[in-house]
Amino acid sequence: MTNKKAVVLLSGGLDSATVLAIAKEQGYACYTLSFDYGQRHKSELKAAAKLSKVFGVTAHKTIKLGMGEFGGSALTDDDIDVPIKKVIGIPVTYVPARNTVFLSIALGWAEVLGAKDIFIGVNAVDYSGYPDCRPEFISAFESLANLATKAGVEGSGFKIHTPLINDTKAQIIQKGNALNIDYSATVSCYQATIKGEACGVCESCRLRKQGFEKAKAQDPTRYKS
Amino acid sequence: MTNKKAVVLLSGGLDSATVLAIAKEQGYACYTLSFDYGQRHKSELKAAAKLSKVFGVTAHKTIKLGMGEFGGSALTDDDIDVPIKKVIGIPVTYVPARNTVFLSIALGWAEVLGAKDIFIGVNAVDYSGYPDCRPEFISAFESLANLATKAGVEGSGFKIHTPLINDTKAQIIQKGNALNIDYSATVSCYQATIKGEACGVCESCRLRKQGFEKAKAQDPTRYKS
Numbered sequence: 001m002t003n004k005k006a007v008v009l010l011s012g013g014l015d016s017a018t019v020l021a022i023a024k025e026q027g028y029a030c031y032t033l034s035f036d037y038g039q040r041h042k043s044e045l046k047a048a049a050k051l052s053k054v055f056g057v058t059a060h061k062t063i064k065l066g067m068g069e070f071g072g073s074a075l076t077d078d079d080i081d082v083p084i085k086k087v088i089g090i091p092v093t094y095v096p097a098r099n100t101v102f103l104s105i106a107l108g109w110a111e112v113l114g115a116k117d118i119f120i121g122v123n124a125v126d127y128s129g130y131p132d133c134r135p136e137f138i139s140a141f142e143s144l145a146n147l148a149t150k151a152g153v154e155g156s157g158f159k160i161h162t163p164l165i166n167d168t169k170a171q172i173i174q175k176g177n178a179l180n181i182d183y184s185a186t187v188s189c190y191q192a193t194i195k196g197e198a199c200g201v202c203e204s205c206r207l208r209k210q211g212f213e214k215a216k217a218q219d220p221t222r223y224k225s
Numbered sequence: 226m227t228n229k230k231a232v233v234l235l236s237g238g239l240d241s242a243t244v245l246a247i248a249k250e251q252g253y254a255c256y257t258l259s260f261d262y263g264q265r266h267k268s269e270l271k272a273a274a275k276l277s278k279v280f281g282v283t284a285h286k287t288i289k290l291g292m293g294e295f296g297g298s299a300l301t302d303d304d305i306d307v308p309i310k311k312v313i314g315i316p317v318t319y320v321p322a323r324n325t326v327f328l329s330i331a332l333g334w335a336e337v338l339g340a341k342d343i344f345i346g347v348n349a350v351d352y353s354g355y356p357d358c359r360p361e362f363i364s365a366f367e368s369l370a371n372l373a374t375k376a377g378v379e380g381s382g383f384k385i386h387t388p389l390i391n392d393t394k395a396q397i398i399q400k401g402n403a404l405n406i407d408y409s410a411t412v413s414c415y416q417a418t419i420k421g422e423a424c425g426v427c428e429s430c431r432l433r434k435q436g437f438e439k440a441k442a443q444d445p446t447r448y449k450s
Contacts, residue, residue, distance in 0.1 A: 108322035
């Protein structure tokens with residue numbers, strides 16, 4: 001067994017599933033981390049657990065996080081509707097400081113595990129305009145990680161891996177298909193049913209649909225009938 | 226009423242109580258944030274709630290955070306004893322990435338509230354050797370905050386306030402006494418009883434005790450008899 005350990009942020013969506021496959025391919029023993037942060041689409045948590053099993057990860061944890069209490073996002077606040085049209089600028093589905101919080105907690109687990117590598121499926125191309133998906137954010141977080149921790153200070157050096165950051169959705173799908181990912185097990189929809197069926201009309205569904213089209217790949221997404 | 230809003234990280238200990246008093250003194254409407262992260266000393270959460278009431282904060286939230294699951298610290302892992310002697314280097318009471326996680330969640334709340342100011346009671350003098358209490362960590366987090374968020378990108382500029390960072394424990398106590406803080410309501414002990422009584426022998430008790438001595442102030446701490 002490999003002793004290279006990596007913490008992989010796994011939402012249960014298409015991007016993070018592809019990242020997990022890439023980390024496995026690179027020979028890491030994977031520790032997947034998911035968050036129950038009050039999101040509407042709980043079915044993605046079921047997808048994350050299923051994907052963790054399929055990929056034979058070393059451990060999978062789902063951390064409860066009471067951030068939904070703050071509101072302020074269509075993904076956690078029932079009073080804000082998920083938009084169904086293309087959005088200009090930063091959309092209401094943006095969850096304040098989400099990736100900062102997720103990476104921070106991943107960093108804590110990595111330090112306990114003695115892992116130096118953290119994988120995250122952020123993407124700066126088809127990225128819905130979220131500020132915490134950009135390369136400059138990731139690089140600032142990496143610097144922070146090495147100042148913030150005992151492991152960083154003692155010199156082991158954390159690395160944040162973003163293998164999809166420059167890919168289009170179509171390229172991500174092509175990478176994943178080359179690694180034989182079963183994308184029917186992933187959930188991208190912002191308002192998926194508990195069975196994991198997609199609405200087909202939200203921003204996330206739209207990007208995913210276009211991705212399969214452009215990749216000229218079969219779309220296995222299960223849509224609500 | 227003031228419209229300057231600040232999120233104040235409030236553990237219920239001596240330092241964060243002093244920070245809350247300082248933020249109030251500076252005219253902020255305060256939103257206090259505490260974490261139930263699996264720490265041994267739950268009585269500090271009761272202290273945080275009590276202090277929030279005493280100081281008349283606008284809102285107080287306690288966020289549950291399943292980080293205790295990771296273990297790796299004497300504060301969250303029952304298998305690791307809290308040390309009772311002076312420790313050289315970074316001690317086992319260090320909780321991996323704790324301040325990074327706390328500040329990230331504070332940032333999320335601040336963004337939702339439209340607050341630009343976050344207060345944290347870190348201290349680089351009597352600081353127990355934690356890497357995430359140093360000025361270089363705070364300044365890296367501030368840069369990150371302005372890259373990570375919609376509010377940061379759109380130019381409002383977050384500021385992380387650390388009014389105690391260069392103070393000795395004695396100086397902190399003197400500041401607090403000048404602001405009439407009732408320190409008997411605060412809990413510093415790493416293994417306080419549920420009633421908030423301190424052990425008197427852990428690192429945190431030792432630093433606090435010395436602080437009151439050096440400040441020539443009466444120590445109102447309730448010790449276990």
